[in-house]
Amino acid sequence: MTKKSRLGALDPRPKLMLMASASTACILANDLIYIASVLCMLIATLLIGGMDVRLVLRRAKAIFVLIAMLFVIQTFFSGLPYPGGLLLAAMLSLRLLVVVLAGLILMEGEVRDYLLALVQMKMPYTLAFMVVVGLHFLPILREEAVNIYCCMQLRGKDFKNMKLTEKVRAYTGICLPILVGALRRADEMSVAMETRGFRSRPSRTYMRQLKMRGADIALTILWPAILVVLYEVECVF
C-alpha cells in the first residue's frame, strides 16, 4: 500500500461536504469567474492535500478529453454569436471539471472509512453496506475486464486492426462474462454475509469509530464559508 496523502488521511465527512458544496455552488452559479475561482481553490486544495498530479491525470484522462471535446462542440454549435457560445461552453466545461476534481478528492480515501462515515451520518446500515460493497466491486470488475482482454489477445485476437463491427462483437465478448461474473459474485457475497450473521439483529456495532480532528473540522467549515464569501465578493464587483 502506498503512503497516505494528507487528503487521504482526512475524515471522509469533510470530503463529502467539500464535494457536495463545491458541486452545488457551481451548478447554481451562473458566473464564469466564480466557477473559475472555485476551480482554482479546488486545485489548490488538491495540491496542498498532497495529491499526486500525474496519478490524477492518468486516472481521469478519458474524462478530461471528453470535457475538452464537449467544449469544442459547444463553442461551435451553440448557435450563439461570438463570444456567447464560447462563454457558455467554458462555463459548462469548468462546471464539469469542478465536479470531476471534487470526485477525485473523494477517491483519496479508503472504502472502509466511507462505510463508517455513511453510518455515522445516520444512513441505514444495510443501505450503507450496499453502497460500499458496490464501490469495492468496481476495481474487481475492472481487473476482470483486463484479464479477459489479455486472455483474448494471448489467444491471437488483434484489437487494433479490427473493423468496427468486429470490435463491437469483441467487446460484447468481454462485457458479458463480466456481467455474469458480477451477478454471481453478488450472490456469493450475500450468502457469505448471511452466514456471518448480517442482519440477524436489528442493529449492529462498529469496531472503529471516525473522529473529526482539527483539520477535518476546519475543512468542513472553511469550504462552504469560502464559497459564500466568494459569491458575495463577485456580487459586489
Added chain:
Amino acid sequence: MNTNPVMVRGLNFSYEEEGGTPALCGVDLTILSGTVTVLIGPSGCGKTTLCKCLCGIIPKLIHGVTNGEVFVFGREIANDESIAISSLSEQIGLVMQVPDHQIVMTAVEDDVAFGPENRMMPPPEVRDLVDHTLSEMDLTQKAEADPSALSGGEKQRLAIAGVLAMGPEIMVFDEPVSSLDSAGRDHFVQIVKALKEAGKTIIIVEHDFEVFDFADQWVLMKEGRIVCASAPREIPRELVESELWH
C-alpha cells in the same frame, strides 16, 4: 431428549430440479457435543454439499430438491422457513472451501470484526477479540491490508479467523488448510485441539485426515452416501487405506 449439536436424518439433495445424479442420498449422521468429526471422501462426493446443508445455505439460499431433516441443537432447519441463516450463524459457523466467497470487508481486521459486530458486541470488546484472533492466525502484520491483496494461504487463515471470532458452538471447516504450508497445517491441528478442549463441536473436511487421529469420528463418504462413520480405531484398516480416500 435430542439436543445433539447436529443430527441428519434421511437427507437427499440434488442441485438439478429433475434428473441428474443427486449430490446427497439418504445421509444419516449424528454428531455429539464437544466432538471432532472428519468428513472424508473423493472430490465430488458431496462433502461441501453436506456442510452447506448443516448451516442452512442449502436449501435456504441454494435451491434444488431437498428431502429429509437436519437438526441443529434439536431444531429442524431444513424444512422450517421461519429460521434465517443469519440467526443460525450464532450456533453454527462455516469456513468455506473458497475463502474468496467468504471474505466480505475491504480490510483484514474489518473482516474479522464483521461477525462480532453483527452480533452487537461492544466496540472495545470487538477490538480485543479481533487483535487476539489476528495474532492467533498470524495475521497481525496484515491487519490493515486489503484482503484481495493477500496470498492464498493468508486468505485461508483470514477465513478461519472470521469464523473463530464469532465463536459459535459448532464450527464447520471445509478443506481449511488446502493452501497452507506444513507449519500452517500443524498450527490448524493445534487450534482444533484447543477448540475441542473448550467444548466446541468441530466438523472438518480434509483429505489429509490421518493427522486427525484424535478425532472422535471419521465419516467416509462416496457418491453422496455415507459408507462408514465411527471412531478412527474402529474403522477397518483396509477400508481406510483403500485408494478411494487418498
